[in-house]
Amino acid sequence: MAQLISRLRVWRGAVLLLAGLYFLIPMAASVWFSIDDVNGISFDAYTGLLSAPGFTDSLVLTLELAVVTVVVLLLLLVPAMIAVRLGSPKLRPVLEVVCTLPLVVPPVALTAGLIGVLRWGPDYLMDTPFFQTFVFVQQPQFPLVLVIAYVLMALPLAYRALDSGLRAVDVRTLVEAARNCGASWPRAVFSVILPNLRGALLNASFLTLALVLGEFTTASILGYQPFAVWIYSVGNSQGQMSVAVSVLSLLITWVLLLLLAAAGRERRHKTATAS
Amino acid sequence: MTTAPTPVPAPAAADLSGGPVAAGAATTAPTPEPAGRRLLRGKSWLATVPLLLFFLIGFGLPAVAIVTGAFTVSSDAETGAGSFTTANVTDSVQGAYWTALLSSIKLSALTALIGTAVGVPIAQAVLTSRFRMLREAVLTASGVLANFGGLPLAFAFVATLGNAGELTKMFHLTDHGWSLYSFTGLTVAYLYFLVPLMVLTITPALEGLRVQWREAAQNNRATGLQYWRHVALPILFPSLLGGFVLLFGSAFAAYATAAAMVGATVPLISRQIADALSGNVLVGQGNLALALSLDMIIVAVLVMAVYLPLQRRSARWLS
Numbered sequence: 001m002a003q004l005i006s007r008l009r010v011w012r013g014a015v016l017l018l019a020g021l022y023f024l025i026p027m028a029a030s031v032w033f034s035i036d037d038v039n040g041i042s043f044d045a046y047t048g049l050l051s052a053p054g055f056t057d058s059l060v061l062t063l064e065l066a067v068v069t070v071v072v073l074l075l076l077l078v079p080a081m082i083a084v085r086l087g088s089p090k091l092r093p094v095l096e097v098v099c100t101l102p103l104v105v106p107p108v109a110l111t112a113g114l115i116g117v118l119r120w121g122p123d124y125l126m127d128t129p130f131f132q133t134f135v136f137v138q139q140p141q142f143p144l145v146l147v148i149a150y151v152l153m154a155l156p157l158a159y160r161a162l163d164s165g166l167r168a169v170d171v172r173t174l175v176e177a178a179r180n181c182g183a184s185w186p187r188a189v190f191s192v193i194l195p196n197l198r199g200a201l202l203n204a205s206f207l208t209l210a211l212v213l214g215e216f217t218t219a220s221i222l223g224y225q226p227f228a229v230w231i232y233s234v235g236n237s238q239g240q241m242s243v244a245v246s247v248l249s250l251l252i253t254w255v256l257l258l259l260l261a262a263a264g265r266e267r268r269h270k271t272a273t274a275s
Numbered sequence: 276m277t278t279a280p281t282p283v284p285a286p287a288a289a290d291l292s293g294g295p296v297a298a299g300a301a302t303t304a305p306t307p308e309p310a311g312r313r314l315l316r317g318k319s320w321l322a323t324v325p326l327l328l329f330f331l332i333g334f335g336l337p338a339v340a341i342v343t344g345a346f347t348v349s350s351d352a353e354t355g356a357g358s359f360t361t362a363n364v365t366d367s368v369q370g371a372y373w374t375a376l377l378s379s380i381k382l383s384a385l386t387a388l389i390g391t392a393v394g395v396p397i398a399q400a401v402l403t404s405r406f407r408m409l410r411e412a413v414l415t416a417s418g419v420l421a422n423f424g425g426l427p428l429a430f431a432f433v434a435t436l437g438n439a440g441e442l443t444k445m446f447h448l449t450d451h452g453w454s455l456y457s458f459t460g461l462t463v464a465y466l467y468f469l470v471p472l473m474v475l476t477i478t479p480a481l482e483g484l485r486v487q488w489r490e491a492a493q494n495n496r497a498t499g500l501q502y503w504r505h506v507a508l509p510i511l512f513p514s515l516l517g518g519f520v521l522l523f524g525s526a527f528a529a530y531a532t533a534a535a536m537v538g539a540t541v542p543l544i545s546r547q548i549a550d551a552l553s554g555n556v557l558v559g560q561g562n563l564a565l566a567l568s569l570d571m572i573i574v575a576v577l578v579m580a581v582y583l584p585l586q587r588r589s590a591r592w593l594s
Contacts, residue, residue, distance in 0.1 A: 008403075008499075015400040016409075019393075019470075023416075026431045026467065029441040033434035036441070076329055079322035087319030095323065098330050103521075104575040105338070106528030108545045109568035112552055113337025116344045116565055148333045157422065164479075207422050214423035216531035217545075221552050228426045232535060235430060243434040246427030250419060257415040 027247060034244035045244040052241065058230035064142065065226060066212040069150040070205045073158055076151070078201070081162055082193060085171045099159035102152045107217040110149060115222070118145070140224070149218045154211050158204040165200020169193075202260055210253050341572070344565035363566035372563075375542040376570055379527060382458065382541065386465040387522035391515060393466070394473025395481075401474070402481055414478065417471035421525075425468060425532030432464045433536060458541050464532055469522045476521055480514035520582040524575055544571055 034045045049055060077099075084092045102110075118134060137144045171193060178188035194201070216228040225233070227249070235242035345367075348360050366372065401413045420428070435442050436455045443449060454460055484507055492502040508515075530545040544567060551564035 012400040012403065015396045016404070019397045019400075022470075023420075023467070025442070026428075026435040029435035030431040033441050076326040080326040083319040083322035088323065091320060091323055094327070098327065102334065103524055104572060104579050105334075106524075106530075106545065106568075106571055106575065108528065108530050108548045109341065109571050110337060112548055112564045112568040113341040115552060116340030117336045119350070120340070148329075151329070152334055207418060210419055210422040214426060214531075216426045216534070217549070220534075221549055228531070231426060231430065235535065239434075239439075243430050246430040250423060250427050250431075253423060254416050254419045257418055258412065261411050261415055 027250075030243050030247045034240050034247065036240075045238070045240040046248075049241065049245065052234065052238075054225065054230050054233075058225050058227050061142075061225070062213060062227035065146055065150065066209050068147050069154065069212050070208050072147060073151050073154055073208055074201065074205070077155070077158055077162060077204075078194075078197075081159075081166060082171065082189065085166060086175060095159075099155045103156050107149070107153060107215075108221070110152065111218045111221045114145060114149060114218075143222070143224050145222065146219060146224060146226070150208075150212050150215060153215070153218075154208040157207050157211065161204035161207060162197070162200050165197045165203070168200075169196045206253075206257055206260055210257075213249060213253065341565050341568050344562045345569045347562060349561035349563075363562045364569065366563060367566040367570055371542065372544070372547055372567060375544045375547045376567075376574070378458075378542050379544040380574065382461060382465070382543070383523045383526035386462055386469050386526045387519050389462070390466055390469035390473045390522045390526075391519045394470045394518070395477055395511075395515070397470065398474045398477045398481055402478065413474065417474045420468050421472035421475055423468075425464075425529050426535050428467050429464060429532045429535035432460075432467065436460065436463070437536075456536055456540055461533065461536070461541055464536070465526050465529065468529075468532075469526060472522055472525055473518050476518040477511075477514060480511055484510065517582050520578055523578055527571070527575060527578075 035041050035043055037044075080095060084095050105113075118138065120134075137148075174192050174196065175188050178192045179185075183192070214228055215226070216232065219226050220229045220232065231242050231245050231249075234245070345363050346359055346361065348358050348362075350357065368376070397413075401410055404410060432440075432455060434440055436448070436453070437443065438449065438455070440455070443453065443455075455464065488506055488510075489502055492506050497505070528545065530543075530549060533541070533543050533546055534549065548564050548567045548571070551561075551567065
């Protein structure tokens with residue numbers, strides 16, 4: 001038995017070591033690449049970041065897109081999912097299909113379709129009020145068409161995160177209890193269900209945030225310049241800076257997710273000891 | 276659903292309906308319900324309307340555009356713009372486009388296979404580890420790597436293994452025939468986001484494997500290998516297949532990674548579509564991109580179709 005356990009430990013250690021090497025070496029090498037200079041070590045790629053042309057603009061645009069995407073996604077998805085649990089179980093397969101279908105349409109294909117639709121504007125709808133909508137959706141300051149694409153891409157991801165959260169709580173019983181205590185419908189949802197879904201909501205939001213921060217395909221083909229496209233364009237002239245930004249953005253998102261997980265754990269501990 | 280014709284006093288109704296609901300069973304029997312819930316029955320579907328409408332417009336219209344566009348002459352053609360044709364679709368499965376589609380499928384299948392085979396042991400090793408911090412760090416890092424998209428990862432790989440990359444310089448890898456821009460190079464780079472995706476996907480299934488099953492196997496003198504071969508893997512099989520399908524789809528759809536490795540010589544369908552959309556095709560072939568998109572969707576649908584029926588089987592065991 002002891003032999004078995006020690007063999008298991010060796011096996012586990014070997015797997016973790018190899019995986020660690022594969023995943024850490026590119027990160028370490030990238031950091032080294034970004035500070036490696038002919039004269040030794042230089043942090044120019046990091047210090048010059050804020051003053052680099054387009055950096056703040058693209059970052060602000062991406063963060064705005066991310067926030068709007070997360071808000072729209074949750075506003076659309078959460079009521080639908082709660083309603084399906086509570087009153088319309090027959091719609092559940094529909095919801096599942098709707099939230100799975102975007103998986104079979106790759107972002108490139110979705111973008112091709114969106115361009116196809118956007119072309120209808122000038123082709124057929126020039127004289128109708130719809131044309132203004134097409135223009136509005138594509139305005140360069142805040143391209144709503146990207147929000148549409150990102151919400152669709154994030155649907156499967158957010159649906160899964162929220163679904164696992166909803167599975168852990170008995171929504172029906174909670175709502176019935178709240179209703180029997182005289183709570184109104186909005187109150188039952190906002191002060192009973194949503195607090196129970198906190199972890200799932202945060203998880204879905206952060207995964208969506210990561211998706212929007214890194215999204216390149218749609219934005220670059222449609223000709224906008226959010227963060228990822230900026231990194232790409234900088235890569236052509238300043239290789240070090242693009243690598244520096246890539247590593248930084250990955251690390252920052254990771255740390256945020258880690259903090260989120262830690263916060264969720266502490267909260268669970270508190271409620272566990274309180275009850 | 277059922278309508279409850281007889282209004283009953285609220286407490287009694289709560290007692291009646293509380294039982295089965297708390298047990299997690301779907302109540303289809305005509306149990307009397309409190310007025311509030313009956314009200315909800317009638318109107319709750321309204322809450323799904325915004326999502327369905329958004330989906331219909333945001334997803335439905337592009338889908339229609341792809342299908343109709345793929346079968347019509349594009350609007351920039353000299354003659355017959357908008358009329359029905361199969362030329363786009365037949366062109367899209369010939370010559371360079373066909374090669375690109377095949378090489379995309381080959382790359383996706385290979386990387387998904389390796390990703391599945393490598394991801395499972397890693398997930399198991401991390402799950403059974405004594406350090407909870409390690410577990411959390413790996414799972415969150417997987418979330419970031421799998422969702423962040425290929426672009427930053429591609430730059431990290433260019434810096435590491437590209438022609439001027441640190442490892443390439445340190446070990447003179449180019450002299451040994453290494454190139455990041457080859458099929459092998461792309462495979463290595465793709466695995467960097469596919470393996471984390473597998474770890475994320477398979478973790479819930481691995482957590483669902485009960486200790487009792489392992490103990491039962493051990494009591495019957497099964498070795499570790501036999502346990503995996505005869506107990507764990509058959510139960511995990513649908514989840515593994517599901518993970519494989521997800522990885523395949525992810526690799527198949529990937530565009531940023533390949534796009535950022537500018538010198539890459541591997542033809543890929545996603546890049547062909549992007550090129551066609553950016554206007555790098557002959558005049559009058561604007562709809563070729565839509566036909567190529569249709570090809571891509573068909574491949575993805577076919578792969579998904581394998582997986583969906585099997586999903587139910589795993590749900591029976593791992594609930």
